[in-house]
Amino acid sequence: MFLLFMQSSLKLLLIFVLPCFVAECAYKIWWYASGASQIPFLGNVVLSDTVACILELCSWLYRTIVIFLVCVLFHLICHLQILRLQDFARVFQVESDVGSVLSEHLRIRRHLRIISHRYRGFVLCSLILITGSQFASLLITTQAHAVVDIYRAGELALCSITLVTGLLIILRSATKITHKAQAVTSLAAKWHICATLDTVDAIEAETPRFDSGQVFPVVGTDGESDGDGAGDEEDELDNSKLIPAYAHNTISFQKRQALVTYFENNRAGITVYGFTLDRSTLHSIFGVEFALVLWLLGKTVGIS
Incomplete structure (x- = not known):
């Protein structure tokens, strides 16, 4: 598990940090080579610019890795919980009692609550600080007497890309795990209705019209159900496949209904x-920030 964690961390850091670092290196080398620095503090202009460029790149790389490391750590924690939710979804495919399903879901909710409490300050501060820095950059570049050249614009663009990318990693990870956790409700409802239909049909019909492992399978020309041709994005939590009806043998209708009601009123995330x-x-955050951007542009450059 630790090896998998380290490999995933390094992979995500390389994916997000390496392109930004390459762009920063190219920009800084061009910035110093174009004569932006005129103070030969080491007695030699070329040597001074080289040392200053290396030091500035090391400082930028350290700050960027620190930011992305926390974001990637949060992403991996959320991904581990998603894997646990996908394992939890398999209890609806086999014979299981309501008590075990309920206790496992309570443990998952407890872990998500712990993650939320430990990271809520970080998520909120990141959202506020990154949003504030972007609005400050927008104000600096759009005010009436602003001096905007390619040097300042390039620096602001690279910093903005780094900060916004980190924020997107956090918000996407949190939104994805919330979506997966709330998909358990629809999965439980589908499990409940499949078991109910199977029970009713078994009572009314003299001979079963289906195999015991599948409820009302719709078979195509290739011998597979419609759910088997679904896209690769579907998994155990969110798919269009029917669920094998094992529940009617051991679980009563009232217990299944109580479990579905519990899921509906105790959404995790x-x-x-x-x-x-x-x-x-996320839609609300985007709407508020877009309105603030339009307001700021209306005050500076007259866009309304």
């Missing part, structure tokens, strides 16, 4: 001080 980070929350 990543929260920040009571606000669930799901797609609706």
Whole structure:
């Protein structure tokens, strides 16, 4: 597990840090080569610019790795919980009792609550600070008497790309795990209705019209059900496949209904001080920030 964690961390860091570092190196080398620095503090202009460029790149790389390391750590923690949710979804494919399903879901909710409490300050501060820095950069570049050249614009662009990329990693990870956790409700409802239909049909029909492992399978010309041709994005939590009806043998209708009601009223996910980070929350954040951007542009360059 530790090896997998280190490999995933290094992979994500290389994916996000390496392109930014290459762009920063190219920009800084061009910036010093074009004569932006005129102070030969080592007695030689070329040597001074080379040392200053290397030191500045090392400083930028250290700050960027620190930012991305925390973001990648949060992403990996969320991904591990997603894997656990996918394992949890398999309990609906086999014979299992309501008590074991409920206890496992309570453990998952507890872990998600712990993650939310430990990272809510970081997520909120990242959102506020990165949003504030981007608005400050926008104000600097669009005010009436601003001096904007390629040097300042390039520096602001690279810093903005780094910060926004880190914020997107955090928000995407939190939204994805919230979506997967809430998909358990629809999975439980599908499991409940498959078992109910199987029970009703077994009572009414003298001979079963289906095999005991599948409820109302729709078979195509290739001998596979419609769900087998679904896209690769579907998994155990979110798919269009029917569920084998094992539940009617051991679990009564009332117990299944109570379990579905519990899932409907106890949705899990990543929260920040009571606000669930799901797609609706992201849409609200985007709407607020887009309105602020238009307001700021209206005050500076007259866009309305």
